[in-house]
Amino acid sequence: MAHAYTPGLKVLHQSEVEKNRRLPIKGEVLKEQGDNVLPNDIVAKTDLPGNVQMVKVSNLLNIGPGDIHDAMIVKNGVAISKGQIIAEMAGLFGLFKSDVKSPIDGTLESVSDVTGVAVLREAPIPVEVDAYMSGSVKEIIPEEGVVIGAKAAFIQGIFGIGGESRGEIVIVSSSRDDEIKPEMITTEHEGKIIVGGSFISLEAYQKARAMKVAGVVVGGFNYFDLEALLGYTLGVAITGTESLGTSLVLTEGYGKIQMSDRTFSLLKEHENHFASINGATQIRAGVIRPEIVIPLDENQISDDIQFESQEIGIDAGSLVRIIRAPYFGKIGKVTRLPSDLEKMESETMVRVAEIEVDGEILKVPRSNLEMLETN
């Protein structure tokens, strides 16, 4: 049977979700294998080396770089405080003494007799990594972090902004076609993850931020409105570090596009449940998509469902979404995968799939399809 590989976004009722929680540099792991964790639990911590200040001591004292060692009154590695004299030079006959004060609290790291510069380092910056989601510690990565695992419902979005967030899921629109309007967002949604249908306007999203909503999950948003949010035109889809307060996960794309039935139903099923979301997106080799993880309680876990999702191709019968004009956003079932190349309206020769959408058969390049991976 014809079979084609196509990338897909995961919409899974139950999956074994694993998350690496690693420090940027080596440090201390605070949990042990098998420990149960909550999203806010700190699992590892470390200190990043402090910022560096370079002080041109020889210039300030009007001496040659080679004389710097004579002028320094603090030794390498010694702690110093802001305003403390670190070097001095007696002037003529001991008069007109000049000195150099430390601009920071920290330590003297090194002194160069070639450039006459003293390198001062500020206090280390503590960094902590939390668990992000409820679950248990599956694995310890020595000195770096842990792997948290949980059985969870798992949904991938297509694009997001803002980093990790968490909160209770609240469905604010009555159907997957509906927009999230500003008036739908109230103070009650503070700290919650609100879910809407097809679209959120810039105005409504700004209202969500003002109401301190933890996150928004919605079908679409306007690309040109991103600039107002980010302060720059998003040229390359690498996000996650924006300080927006309210993470945004788009499940379908830019524009007004109804949320897929599967995604909306699954989120509805888990209304009032606690979820972790991450808007971070990287569309490059090694793609990262935004995600919604809803850890399951014992009583929600089913043994019938296959946990491991397989990267499989499309076949006749596969449920797919068309991801490019002229049929952008339509969802249908593959009826046939002809093996010969076919000429499109653009005259591009491609392998196509025949898709049944609302009773009509459409021919679409296979690369313009997205598999809806479900269980």
Added chain:
Amino acid sequence: MKLNSILATDCGSTTTKAILIENIEGEYRLTVRGEAPTTVEAPFEDVTKGVLNAVMEVEELAGRKLLDGDNIMSPQKDGVGVDIYISTSSAGGGLQMMVAGAVKSMTGESAERAALSAGSIVMDVIASNDGRLPHEKIKRIRQLRPDMILLAGGTDGGTVSHVVELAEILRAANPKPRLGQNYKLPVIYAGNTKAQKQIQEVLGDIVDLDMVENIRPTLEGENLGPSRDKVHDLFMEHVMAQAPGYKKLMSWTDAPIMPTPGAVGSLIEMIAKEQDISVVGVDIGGATTDIFSVFSGKFNRTVSANLGMSYSVCNVLAEAGLDNVLRWVPLDIDRKELTNRIGNKMIRPTTVPQSLEELIIEQAIAREALRLSFEQHKAFAVALKGVQTTRTISDAFEQSGSGQSLVNMMELDLLVGSGGVLSHAPRRAQSARMMIDAFQPEGITQLAVDSIFMMPQLGVLANIDKESLSKEARKAALEVFHKDCLIRLGTCITPVGKTKSKALILTADLTFTDGTSKTIQLREGDFIQMDAPHEPIKAKLTPAKKMDIGGGVGEIIQTEIYGGVTGLVFDGRGRPLDIPTDQGKRLELLRKWSEAVSEYPDVKAIEVSI
């Protein structure tokens, strides 16, 4: 040594491409190509799996055995195996470097040129006078996590303090390499030789330090060769050796693996030298656009890291502006709707244009991506470049971005395009139009596209050092380049100068190989296409009084020109190309130009949507 067969792969970020070159009756020809997804990343994490898959496809198509289990059989014996196996790589984001120099426009620029010509992406240029405070530089170095750093600064025997200060900044930043946590970052020192001892003292214990000859031994001389070679060595020894599977891959190849753009650049340099011509080559990819040029024997490469057709497509929109993209689109499209569409292409980068409208929009974006990349190239390709080149002291002070560009469009002989949007355009006329509109060649310029982007493999083939192989490998690379790699589109003939609207600007008297002849009269504003095969055509080109076709204002040229799959294009639209802002006039012109070269299947279809 005579070679019977050569297998070459190029491991890209997403696809690994394999080609088989065979000696057929004394001639080297490309016989088969195959491809497979690259397997550097999870779940495979072994580049050789993708290589083997691509080679397996070649095996099947060629109908001969090349693999013995997981090994490439070499040398060829009884029709089994190949004589040489070579590879290039840009997987995992290619080679990402940071360079540092004492003065930004001098040693900083020399270091940047060396890194670019070695095939790397230059993430940042740190210089003593770059306007940033030391702690800002330190923060930047820490953030970037380059694969390698090239540190230059000072002429030999000159001051040491600036370059040592840069080393101290590097030390304070203590940069960590991007790939792998357990090895030291490679740093090449190519500055004042007098400072080598101090540099060793400052950096020796925290990085993997290599010393090479000064990149700028004197103010008026540049010596990029040793730094470029060292970058290539370290690329394989340190950087790629950290990437999954590369140690194994390195043990298979008969020549060191080169960074993909480095291989392409060296091939273009070689072609220009061999034919004594000026060449511009462009590779427009999903994320980046590389431009290579050789003018007056000087090679330059630039990489526009965020100008591409999928991952970076929104950045083209951001940098060019929507109006500049839309000026190439003969349709009346809702602007907001268009930005959402382009945004959706960015987040779903693998899609292809199904409708004609989508294709037209994509090709409009490509024109702007190419135009912007070429502008960046022209600004960078100033003054000298090349191995062991010497220049005068007066040139040394013109080395700024605003200095005189080496790029002279009237001098350009050959423009080669590659990358999906150019190589796979449904009609070749579309590739020709995109290249003419974006680069705006002047005088007589041959146009070509790399049919399947095999320049990387041919580049590494032409660079084999092994004495017993090098001569024959180079011969093979050149033969395949000319016979199988390039699709000759034809020649663009553009007189340049000030003239009146609709005035006669050029008379071209053409005599074909079959003895027939034809005269073309080109008026200002005309855009004329004429079918002509890739054969020598005798041409007498008579420009109008104030026009120049390459020989000087009003000078007649008698020369040989070549047609190709799109024939000859006579471009009287003027330079720079001026597109009216009035919607009606613009659409009329766009349609006229499009029809002139049969660019799109049904221009009427375009009219319907307006």
